[in-house]
Amino acid sequence: MTYLAKGSSGTVFIDPNDSTTVRKVFESARAYGREVGTLTKLHAHGIDDAIAIKGHDDRTKTVSLEYLPHTLEDLIVRRTLSPRQKKDILERLAWFLVQIHGTGTVHGDFKAKNVVVSGDMRTVKVVDYERSKRSDDDTDDVKKFKFMMVQMAFDLPYAKSYKGFAKYASRFDRAELLTMTDMLQIYEALSEARD
Numbered sequence: 001m002t003y004l005a006k007g008s009s010g011t012v013f014i015d016p017n018d019s020t021t022v023r024k025v026f027e028s029a030r031a032y033g034r035e036v037g038t039l040t041k042l043h044a045h046g047i048d049d050a051i052a053i054k055g056h057d058d059r060t061k062t063v064s065l066e067y068l069p070h071t072l073e074d075l076i077v078r079r080t081l082s083p084r085q086k087k088d089i090l091e092r093l094a095w096f097l098v099q100i101h102g103t104g105t106v107h108g109d110f111k112a113k114n115v116v117v118s119g120d121m122r123t124v125k126v127v128d129y130e131r132s133k134r135s136d137d138d139t140d141d142v143k144k145f146k147f148m149m150v151q152m153a154f155d156l157p158y159a160k161s162y163k164g165f166a167k168y169a170s171r172f173d174r175a176e177l178l179t180m181t182d183m184l185q186i187y188e189a190l191s192e193a194r195d
């Protein structure tokens with residue numbers, strides 16, 4: 001199998017029989033259970049921007065998922081996204097968070113590495129649900145989302161913290177700042193549309 005990535009609780013391979021599918025093999029039964037449980041629930045609610053789950057095997061703790069070739073982190077590092085593409089992606093991700101929080105689910109590890117994107121950049125999906133939990137408190141996801149906005153708006157993949165934003169922002173021109181403001185407004189408008 002073609003090795004793709006090793007994360008904190010699993011290893012991801014491209015399926016040898018199907019190049020549109022990855023297999024994530026878990027070490028922990030608990031993390032496996034969370035990934036399968038949350039993905040099943042989100043799809044039952046019609047939330048299609050959660051990565052598609054094609055199958056799972058309790059015995060080997062393996063989940064089969066739709067494969068999208070880029071991570072958002074790579075696209076930020078390589079600076080391949082236009083302002084328009086950034087805005088579209090952030091809009092979709094904001095809507096994704098509004099939808100999952102609406103079902104009482106917190107992603108728990110929301111970041112650019114856990115967002116995957118298709119070759120034509122039109123499909124954006126969120127992976128990695130092993131730290132997901134039930135909660136009414138979506139603060140952590142929201143904080144990370146705002147941080148992701150900063151990374152994308154300013155191509156700053158390794159900026160240390162959201163707090164540093166104000167400092168960085170003052171160095172960039174108004175056009176970029178306007179984009180940033182637009183994005184925050186999109187998120188806030190969508191958050192209010194929750195109920």
Ligand SMILES: Nc1ncnc2c1ncn2[C@@H]1O[C@H](COP(=O)(O)OP(=O)(O)O)[C@@H](O)[C@H]1O
Pocket residue numbers: 004005006007008009010011012022024051065066067068069070071113114116127128129130
């Ligand atoms: N469906 C997928 N399509 C493409 N890449 C994926 C997919 N799922 C995971 N990956 C890649 O594997 C990495 C690790 O998977 P992830 O689900 O985040 O597990 P971990 O909890 O170990 O971080 C991701 O950051 C991403 O690069």
Ligand SMILES: [Mg+2]
Pocket residue numbers: 007113114128
């Ligand atoms: Mg991950």
